[in-house]
Amino acid sequence: MGTPRLVSGVCDGGGSVGWVWMNSCTLGSPVLHISLIFWLLLASPGAWAAGYETCPPVKPGMLNVHLLPHTHDDVGWLKTVDQYYYGILNDIQHASVQYILDSVISSLLEDPTRRFIYVEMAFFSRWWKEQTNETKDTVRELVHQGRLEFVNGGWVMNDEAATHYGAIVDQMTLGLRFLQDTFGGSGRPRVAWHIDPFGHSREQASLFAQMGFDGFFLGRIDYQDKIVRQKKLKMEEVWRASASLKPPAADLFTGVLPNNYNPPKNLCWDVLCADKPMVEDPKSPEFNAVTMVNYFLELAYSQQKYYRTNHTVMTMGSDFQYENANMWFKNMDKLIRLVNQQQQVNGSRVHVLYSTPTCYLWELNKANLTWSVKEDDFFPYADGPHMFWTGYFSSRPALKRYERLSYNFLQVCNQLEALAGVAANLGSYGTGDSGPLNEAMAVLQHHDAVTGTARQNVADDYARQLAAGWGPCEVLVSNALSQLSYYKQNFSFCRELNISVCPVSQNSEHFQVTIYNPLGRKVDHMVRLPVGKGIFFVKDPDGKTVRNNVVMLPSSFGMKDQWELLFSASVPALGFSIYTVDKVSVQNSLQATSRKHRSHDRSQVLAIENEYIRATFDSSTGLLMKIENMEQKLSLPVSQGFFWYKASTGDEKSTQASGAYIFRPSHLKPFPVSRWAKVHMVKTALVQEVHQNFSAWCSQVVRLYPGQRHLELEWTVGPIPVEEHWGKEIISRFDTPMRTNGEFYTDSNGREILKRRRDRRPTWRLSQTEPVAGNYYPVSTRIYITDGHIQLAVVTDRSQGGSSLRDGSLELMVHRRLLEDDARGVGEPLTESGAGSTVRGRHFVLLSSVSDAAARHRLLAEEVVLAPQVVLAQAGSSLYSSRAVPRTQFSGLLRDLPPQVHLLTLARWGPKTLLLRLEHQFAATEDSGRNMSSPVTLNLQNLFRVFTITHLQETTLAANQPLTKSKASRLKWITNTGPTSYPPPSNLDPTSIILQPMEIRTFVVNIQ
Template sequence: MAAGCCARVPGLLLQLLLAAAAAALCAGAGAQDGRCDYYELCPATQPSMLNVHLLPHTHDDVGWLKTVDQYYYGARDNIQRAGVQYILDSVVSALLADESRRFIYVEIAFFSYWWKQQTAQMQQDVRRLVCQGRLQFANGGWVMNDEATTYYAAIIDQMTLGLNFLKDTFGDCGRPRVAWHIDPFGHSREQASLFAQMGFDGYFFGRLDYQDKNKRKIQKEMEQVWRASANLQPPQADLFTGVLPNGYNPPSNLCWDVLCSDYPVVDDPDSPEYNAEMLVNYFLNISTIQAQYYRTNHIVMTMGSDFHYENANMWFKNMDKLIQMVNAQQSKGSLINVLYSTPACYLWQLNKANLTWTVKQDDFFPYADGPHQFWTGYFTSRPALKRYERLSHKFLQVCNQLEVLAGPLALTGPYGQGSSAHLRQAMAVAQHHDAVTGTSKQHVADDYARQLAAGWEKCQVLVSNALASLRGSKEDFVFCNQLNISVCPLTQTASHFQAVLYNPLAWGITWTVRLPVKDWAYHVRSPSGQTVPSEVIDVLSEGSENFRPELIFPASAPPLGFSIYSVTRLPSKTPKFRDCCSTSGAQRFSQSLVIQNEHLRVTFDPNTGLLQEIENLDRGLRLPVSQAFYWYNASSGDFMHPQVSGAYIFRPAQTKPFLLRHWANTRLVKKALVQEVHQNFTAWCSQVVRLYPGQRHVELEWTVGPVPVGDDWGKEIISRFDTQLKTNGRFYTDSNGREILERRRNYRPTWDLNQTEPVAGNYYPINSRIYITDGQIQLTVLTDRSQGGSSLRDGSLELMVHRRLLLDDNRGVGEALLEPGDWPGTGLVVRGRHLLLLDTVEAAAAGHRLQAQREALAPHLVLAPMGQGTPYSPGTPALTQFSGLRRELPPAVHLLTLAHWGPDTVLLRLEHIFEREEGSMFNLSQPVTLDLQDLFSAFTISHLEETTLSADQPLSKATRLQWRTSTGGGPAPVQPAPALDPSAVTLQPMEIRTFLASVTWSKDRHR
């Protein structure tokens, strides 16, 4: 539901009370000692027959054609007939009417809101249905998240939110055993790994490439074990995975919803509409055919679809008849048994078959549902929303951390009532597979942004309260959320102000602060009062009538802490912005065009102004690299296929993109604190290539839009890097920001690809980085949001940065991807950054991953007018620097989560960010042991309880179904968890460990 609709995570005491109540209610209904004998609640099957498991379900998008609230309440039926509140009302009533019926529900964002509106009696009835296993939850996340454009930490957060709601409400019987991603458009390996670490027994999905599915059906590999990590010891990230036979829809002719037009079951032989015998024969036939593609005597049929069961009686009444009639044929020799079931009950039967299953180790990208129909456009669609979502993830971590470090004063302080819950829920909604993907209608995308903005407002109050408490002084804190377009009223008007740099990483960080200002001379002081070097540059071209100065100064912040810098404007007369030189039109530099620091030297072609070469001075590497912007003309259909390019589908009209321009108007800026080359390609495409002192990467800040479409061509804009590296058709992409996967052009690891789209069919999701290598040299590009990318020829990389399209691609959204800008009809302008890194393969393995982590959680800037603070304790100076850690963590260890969980309980996640053999040059891929007991300055850990990744069950009690695999060996024996010592916690490569930490608060944590 919308961001403000749902209560925040209860305190620990309330959680225990709720869990105890749920356990008591379930006693005698399959639950013992608070544990739920989940699989023992499953219906009986017939071992000697083909058992057909009917899975009654509804798929309720948390926003798509309508907003979240419109879907819940059933508003705007002129757009789509859908009302989730009525679905849940109707389903519960139908389940209470007949004990044989079963149902699964998935989207907790909707369910939690419905639950709050129910009477005590209805809540008790629903709890009984859950305890009896007749209403089961699948997946259990706040939403069914996308898998291509989502960052792993945001996935974990949204799953944690949903699963802990179920735990608090229903106890162990409410915990889903099965992951259920029936609608996302392709599936990532990291997603499966995360699901396994959350304790799921299996994973079912509906969408995979049509060629892959055909091959699997023939070879009976529709179900197998997914080995979802190359680093974690099997079976830690092994997950049984099944492909559903009909996507997530019912078989043809068997859809009995108000949204369907199939014939109902007419079982009166005297009726002229009688069709029972025909339907029974039809059902027996399709069951037999489907069974040919699966290995056991159990198959499933998904009985439901998008927003089905608003009148659940229609579905169940017809299924009741079908079950009775089909099973009646057993007396005539039929060997088919049909029953109401759930995904978990079906999975249980597969596990009991004790077969040996094949193993999959790659992923399911890209996804195509037919020739020329690759769903790779959404990797980039709505790039501004994708960036806002990534920024919101970072700010949520800032909010969570400060809530812990400052305590109750962060929630109720001098700035009012703060909250992290609103942004947590809005971020969870944003992970939905029609939200961050950019595949919703425009008014729905606007609503996703509205929910995030409302969450930001509540978190900004919390952050202000926390900073005042930790600093010991109340300030008029200001949040400048438009710094990306050089707008901040405070810094552009004030003569004195403070810049508070908060660092959410567990390592100290150095950062260059850039602020729009009014004048050209400023004095900056560090937290200790020392003068900090600073400069002002004009970000517009020299001689422009629009004077746009920005103040630049280097700053640093301790781990999990803040530093406060003081800025004072100095008296000045006339700005002197003769930074260096510029070109326009056909004019070109006669001298070399170079920017350089102590680590890198970047050369540009003096004739074109384009990037020409990068040198890594530390390694003695020199690589010719050209970079330019191109555009694909979006297909409007052709003689081969009518498919067009749209919000989901990427289909260029031709394989070779158009070069936007082979030269750029160029301006060179050389200062002590920054060197930049400003490239202006067209009125709607420009770029600044930048180096700061000490920086080991080249920063390319691009601005694209409004993309012109007056020529009736939809356009898909790429930034392309070309080198002479011999890459043998291979390139490498991250999986949701974590493990790296090798990609090969026109190739799939487990099936023979008939490539019909040589561009779109080679595009993959890039969440944080893509790189190419010849085995010696590695060129990496880091992204600031999710984008589509590829290497379409050896030595080349490309990333799609923007799309503006004129046609709908016929995947349901019913709108062209034609985003408006600030003024109607102008189109969206997007600004973003690519970081370009060149190194040896050995050094890149460490440095590039560390830099990606720094980018994901870059420092957050808060401002305040200087001299207007009110000390909490007169005579006690306010702090100008603070760290939440007594010592920074080793470079291989990332503090993934620090969040409030209860009055004296903290949710703590730590991860080893390196893969095995990665970073071996610097010994970073070794196990790391930490002392957590006195690590934090705000509290001391007195007790640790380790949990599954989603924090909804103790790891010591977590068990998963085990599976025999073709790689050898049977189920691994369950090993008792070793005693947990807070002073010696070890992390293996790529391991995430999750803890509920009981803490004792430091007496001096509040000023």
């Protein structure tokens, strides 16, 4: 056994030459306090300030190979989150995160040169709570020394296609706050790490940059793109991730890892792998040390060819690896020692070391090179010909909608907790808590959750977590509304309004409706509540009678003869309005209501209209044929219908089938669900509707309310029939005569807009193998086409896949049911049954002139994402206090925010502190008609009604470090576009907060 010795403060395996038996700084299993003494003796000089100072030394003039020991732990996929953590159902997938972390910590203690990185706080925080104080101290020391490094640091490693930027910010904030509270600055990640998401959005990089990250490492990019990057030495670039924010605010150094995130071939030494271990005993018939070292040297040189510095990385780990960390580390110890010995044996110029992404990034920065700039994104992703991962943009649409609804409710919950204070948490309705929903929503951002790419039982568990999170938030909202309105009411939350089920409104003669508006501006909202047949009186907060209508629902909504009560509510900014509803009669109500419903006489013109929009339908087919914007005197022939792609099960070109991840239709042209629709028309003072029935499983209501500048299409699809024994992928398609030159536009996670070109990629030449799937892009909130004069936009109520496959056409995938697995690991076809088999959703269609189209669809998307929350209360309310004056209307703001400004976050941060995020929601040059792209100045000191801001600290986007500190410490990069620099810090004046286009400013505020 070799004796460890110290070289420059770092434990080295000894200086012997040739093939010898050594134990490179293995300390065995010492008692904890003895281990701490060894750390003090053996750690590198900067061991007390985790960060770049703790990085191991490299050797100039050599090829330094940075080994990155890591585990990739999916927060649900083939097993549920709990099953993965505890190691249950290992016959499905052998994985147990608790044992991984136990084993890694133990192995790190045996050798101070070893390093490890960890990512998912959803797992680590759970493990942390179970540890003794002694173990916690040990882990804190490892973190201080930089030997246990956190990268990314979010609650999960989120998806980048089906996620909304607000939910991404929330989940990152949750994880990074845990690290800050637990480890201080030593635990702050410097590097973002998205090794498994299936394509990468530009907005994600922008958000990471604004969170203060120094670099971003990716695993999956399109196989053709990767080949081009390797040839052009562009595997590492600076990503300029915003067209509006002034560089370097959204600049982020981005590197593509050489092997996705897996170990090099033949070098996987986990219990889950079958590769041979390092055998260095020359007497053994299994001796392979010479062969392995030579192979490694060849591998290192071949990998270096694609990168620009004398540093390269190898990801040593994969899915749920390191449950027996000793296997990995023991073999890597040998590899490092034996490879480095070749420097003295035969003059090798390769130096291998334990490292981390942060330390690798630090060496790249010190290289002082000039880097090229990337401005587009990494969508769509394909890992081979005919293998486009564009199906998951639309998979499990019911779960995608539930996630978006839950984001909406979480913001309502957070805001009311901030506005009502401690009474929201401890009130007459019990203990309210926003935490469970916050954590459940964070879990849903995982790249196998909101994507719809987990197994059915796991998807069910994700929905269970959301449902469980709603309960404590409902208590909190009830407490807060009572506190702010001075009413004690029997609150009821109708979670099934989307299928027109609400027992309170359906069974009560008298009830109250509280509508809470989470936006920073007043909204008018059409309330729709299921009721029994009858005549109703509705009164507004001032006791004035409000016009209402009772309309019959289309038969596709469920049972026949169902009714909904409609009335328009005006709700102040960040506040609520309370309306009262009284049922006064049932006599002749059926006759009075039904005369407003009629089937269409085909000899009549079929149209619905209000003061702004007119929609005309073909009298013979019942399909939409024209939209007119009467305000702007625009008219456009628009044909809309539903079609389905036959899902491929493999063919002579490729065995690839459509599945949860992959979209691959067997035909280029989709089949119509029906070429005509059975039509029923409803016209009342408050709504005009055309009910279209295309088939037994596909129907739609096209709707207009008074004052509405868009057309609402509410579609119901499912269960999708598969009796023909092939899968179907259902789309809603809009066809127009517009000349769009192969171009269309989609949003990036709900924020900035990106131009898409059919069969093109902005920075590399595409060899198109799938003309349909290869042109699909993620649509988080909106997609549009334009001919330069007019624009047709569709705003969605959830993330979907969309495209324009021919000029003037626009399509969105609304549902899919498949009978084959796509061989990407999930191991079961995407064929939902039960609640997820029938899906209802809405598309909001806008026809506008180009000059003000951006303002219209941005503001509409904001209203859709953060729709008013409707809470009902049965009769029997009482005053909260005998001396209180009841409050039937309330605004948390003293004045509305300007339309350019969005209140992204208002949430409790501490006992007397709040987290406040304000954003300018327009891009720098997108609005020419309403001047929405100008900077905005806000006075925060007298903005809120129920509290006063006494102190303001500006932070990074994730609120885990002061902004001035982040700007001063971020790594600077030289780009081929010229020098960039942060503006000097200015005094923070709460009376004059300026928001530039697309800027998000985050504050931790003290309040009184």
